[in-house]
Amino acid sequence: MASDHTRSAILAAAERLYADRGFGDVTLRDIVAEAGVNLAAVNYHFGSKDELIAELFVTRSVQTNRERLRELKAAEEDGGGRAPIEVILRALVGPTLRGCLGPENQRSTAARFMIRASIESVPPIRRIKNREIDHLRKFAGAMRRALPERSEVDIYWGLNFALAMAHHTIRESERLTKLSEGKCDLDDVEDVVARVVSVATMALTAGRAETKAPPRVAAR
């Protein structure tokens, strides 16, 4: 087994570079330079570049999902099997938002890497990603228990919109800051979480009447 030092140095360097610059333009040579190891080390320890990426993604994927599920489980147990919708949504988007936003120095490389992965979708990751659906289904289930009177379609749309707001805010955080001339404070993570959860909750609990077909406004 030996030191494993090289192995983890590669993992750390690769994750950092991918998180910062995306998969598109990070080469093996960039990674080994950052890690301070020899070029051949990647193929020796991981077999191929794709397997390195896959290992990175799988590791982080189960971590993130575990964290989200832990929050969800705790909430549902507190409520005797039924958690308030706000808390469910918070468990869904909170961990990722907290990892990717906030003061620069405390942003987690892991979370930023996962966002990259959710954006760029390079082949080795795309193959794995289908399992994510099973994970989301657990949240959909919890949401249905929290809002039993709500139609399934509305639940899925609410879930979709919650993820949309969280991910987009992270991905376009720079643009939002520039657009608002700094007025939107993305370092106040808990405020961002609260905003996303609040809007998603409204989407899910708004007046039943307009559920299937929200009020159409005449175009133009």
Add this chain to the structure above:
Amino acid sequence: MASDHTRSAILAAAERLYADRGFGDVTLRDIVAEAGVNLAAVNYHFGSKDELIAELFVTRSVQTNRERLRELKAAEEDGGGRAPIEVILRALVGPTLRGCLGPENQRSTAARFMIRASIESVPPIRRIKNREIDHLRKFAGAMRRALPERSEVDIYWGLNFALAMAHHTIRESERLTKLSEGKCDLDDVEDVVARVVSVATMALTAGRAETKAPPRVAAR
């Protein structure tokens, strides 16, 4: 000037391929094969690959923005300088959603290309993209006129969330279909537009009291 046939064949082929497979793995050789022209034609007509991408993006960018602004202008004139917030939001997200969703055969390559561009952010595009902010600012202005009692920060967040829901829904449409087992009908574009507009409107018009700090729910 001659035929220009080769030029436009390249543009069309490139747009189609980029829209389908992303910038990451579409080579010049793929493009010329699809266009049925010689490899050197790209450099002859456009100078370089990056300039080809840039031209594609600039063309589509002004088209999309013009379409959105046309809807916005018309709405504001109808209302004597102040349009209902729903109509503004519809002008913002409608064109893109209509171009990217709906029955497969009527999805516009142009819109799908723009979504790719908004996701992958390859260098030649990134350089141009900053002008997008000026465009969004016009919508922010219209929204502020529609909701003068609302704080600027809330306006920007609402704008951000509206774009978030629209783009994310397009990008992850496949996953949403699979997750909901087809229950969410993404071919019914007008329903999708209505849902996005409805939620964004709620986000922007929800009870004033909880504006700055939406109700916090105890975590876990």
Add this chain to the structure above:
DNA sequence: GATAGTTTCATACAAGTGTTTGAATTGCAA
């Protein structure tokens, strides 16, 4: 129909990619 300018083409080039190789070095057990 000859000629000049434009456009196409096959081909070559330089640079960069992930991967492989085989020799050197290391670390550890006998």
Add this chain to the structure above:
DNA sequence: TTGCAATTCAAACACTTGTATGAAACTATC
């Protein structure tokens, strides 16, 4: 220390990328 496996390393490999070249084909004007 000796011996052997695990690891590191420099170098080369095979391949793909975008771009450049110079000859060929075409087009239109005189």
